[in-house]
Amino acid sequence: MTLSNMLSDPRLFRQYAYVDGKWTHGDGGREDTVFNPATGEALGHIPLLETEQVSAAIDAAEAAFVQWRALRADERCERLLAWYDLLQAHREDLATIMTLEQGKPMPDARGEVEYGASFVRWFAEEGKRTFGETIPSHIPNAALGTLKEPVGVAALITPWNFPLAMITRKAAAAMAAGCPVIVKPAHETPFSALALAELAERAGIPAGVFNVVLGEAAEVSKILCFDDRVKALSFTGSTRVGRLLLEQCANTVKRVSLELGGNAPFIVGPDMDPKEAAYAAVAAKFQTAGQDCLAANRILVHESIHDAFVEQFASRMAALTVGNGIEAEVDLGPLIHRQAVEKAASIVDDALSQGATLVAGDQLEAPGPNFFMPTLLTGVTPQMKVWREENFAPVAGITAYGDDDQVIEMANDTEYGLAAYVYTHDIRRIWKLLRALEYGMVAVNSVKMTGPPIPFGGVKQSGLGREGGVTGIDEYLETKYYCLGAL
Numbered sequence: 001m002t003l004s005n006m007l008s009d010p011r012l013f014r015q016y017a018y019v020d021g022k023w024t025h026g027d028g029g030r031e032d033t034v035f036n037p038a039t040g041e042a043l044g045h046i047p048l049l050e051t052e053q054v055s056a057a058i059d060a061a062e063a064a065f066v067q068w069r070a071l072r073a074d075e076r077c078e079r080l081l082a083w084y085d086l087l088q089a090h091r092e093d094l095a096t097i098m099t100l101e102q103g104k105p106m107p108d109a110r111g112e113v114e115y116g117a118s119f120v121r122w123f124a125e126e127g128k129r130t131f132g133e134t135i136p137s138h139i140p141n142a143a144l145g146t147l148k149e150p151v152g153v154a155a156l157i158t159p160w161n162f163p164l165a166m167i168t169r170k171a172a173a174a175m176a177a178g179c180p181v182i183v184k185p186a187h188e189t190p191f192s193a194l195a196l197a198e199l200a201e202r203a204g205i206p207a208g209v210f211n212v213v214l215g216e217a218a219e220v221s222k223i224l225c226f227d228d229r230v231k232a233l234s235f236t237g238s239t240r241v242g243r244l245l246l247e248q249c250a251n252t253v254k255r256v257s258l259e260l261g262g263n264a265p266f267i268v269g270p271d272m273d274p275k276e277a278a279y280a281a282v283a284a285k286f287q288t289a290g291q292d293c294l295a296a297n298r299i300l301v302h303e304s305i306h307d308a309f310v311e312q313f314a315s316r317m318a319a320l321t322v323g324n325g326i327e328a329e330v331d332l333g334p335l336i337h338r339q340a341v342e343k344a345a346s347i348v349d350d351a352l353s354q355g356a357t358l359v360a361g362d363q364l365e366a367p368g369p370n371f372f373m374p375t376l377l378t379g380v381t382p383q384m385k386v387w388r389e390e391n392f393a394p395v396a397g398i399t400a401y402g403d404d405d406q407v408i409e410m411a412n413d414t415e416y417g418l419a420a421y422v423y424t425h426d427i428r429r430i431w432k433l434l435r436a437l438e439y440g441m442v443a444v445n446s447v448k449m450t451g452p453p454i455p456f457g458g459v460k461q462s463g464l465g466r467e468g469g470v471t472g473i474d475e476y477l478e479t480k481y482y483c484l485g486a487l
């Protein structure tokens with residue numbers, strides 16, 4: 001069965017770029033094929049745009065900026081809410097597209113549509129509250145204050161692990177602020193982005209305000225980064241590419257927001273029930289088959305409950321079902337491609353060669369070449385790749401620790417600083433860890449931490465800026481100060 005046959009609204013499956021309100025072929029005839037990672041089957045093709053076509057998207061966005069910023073905030077809100085309603089109405093089709101191109105189980109894909117749509121609603125409203133300030137004047141006979149103004153055209157470069165929500169979390173904020181956007185989705189998952197464009201058009205978002213360009217990543221990104229008319233760049237993806245884009249944006253001194261990799265510690269205190277903590281750790285590790293920047297990579301368990309925790313973790317992990325996400329009752333889908341499987345295998349080999357113990361994870365049971373079975377390693381040490389690198393796979397590493405000072409040092413021993421988890425009921429320990437952990441986000445006794453009201457983002461090499469929350473829209477606003485003299 002083809003992708004479009006699986007949709008109740010086949011027009012949501014688009015195989016063109018979307019520029020200035022038009023569905024666009026690549027002028028040079030170059031194409032890319034998109035595969036279903038679970039089956040290896042080709043799902044469809046996308047055009048690779050030429051340099052002039054990407055520049056044309058910038059022309060279109062710049063032209064659209066004039067009218068879009070001139071709308072009243074409540075008029076932009078109405079259009080964004082219409083988009084939100086359509087996302088909700090087409091949730092099942094959007095989830096199907098996402099599962100087929102990304103691999104995640106359908107319940108997770110439905111959850112992501114819901115999560116992605118929630119940013120559209122949040123920022124639709126937030127756009128009405130981009131207040132300036134009145135400043136008590138120190139200058140005689142003057143009134144001082146600030147205005148908030150949209151920065152201009154924003155380029156949004158997004159990853160494949162959350163193909164829809166990583167776009168709406170940026171685009172809704174930018175559009176609510178009055179900025180047109182040019183989205184460059186990951187080439188593995190373009191169809192979710194194109195379905196968003198189809199629904200934006202139906203919602204009455206004017207031509208040029210929401211554009212999707214497709215092409216060779218380094219080529220397209222260079223054009224977006226070097227063009228002075230693009231005033232802001234927001235990127236979610238690896239730290240490696242984030243560094244490169246930051247460097248490229250230096251030429252035009254752009255506003256840059258980066259949501260990069262993570263290497264989350266999951267700290268379990270000695271007072272915890274091992275089963276409760278282990279079940280939470282499994283939930284925090286295996287979401288999206290471990291391909292999640294918030295995944296609990298380094299599980300640090302107090303030595304007094306380590307063995308009981310490992311037993312509970314292994315038994316909970318054994319209950320996870322691995323398979324094609326389009327089928328019912330699947331907990332973990334495939335990894336995005338074969339290279340990701342190879343990387344996971346090499347990380348496990350590296351750990352074993354340095355003395356880690358493989359508690360579970362038999363790759364002979366994998367249901368296909370892109371699958372990696374949930375794997376548990378104990379005796380993980382800081383020299384191992386599984387500690388140092390973001391493994392982006394269902395590979396969990398557990399290490400025992402002795403006291404709070406030691407676990408703080410272990411948790412902070414990484415270049416990343418996105419999210420950390422703490423499980424303990426001891427209020428003194430909670431406060432001590434909360435203050436000492438070098439992370440942008442700390443979840444205590446909860447694996448759920450994201451959503452529209454929160455300022456999502458990292459410190460150290462996990463990023464710059466915050467997405468969501470009351471500050472998320474600031475990434476797309478300039479502060480203009482005024483002084484009205486001689487009053």
Ligand code: NAD
Pocket residue numbers: 157158159160161162166184185186187217218219221222236237238239241242244258259260261262292293390392418458462463
């Ligand atoms: P990636 O950096 O390889 O790709 C991200 C985007 O950059 C894609 O659109 C890709 O096409 C593009 N890209 C790739 N190479 C490029 C280049 N040389 N020049 C310009 N653009 C290029 O990352 P990924 O593998 O798609 O995603 C996984 C990464 O994303 C992980 O590190 C993960 O932690 C991170 N991530 C972070 C967050 C967050 O909010 N902090 C959320 C999701 C994912």
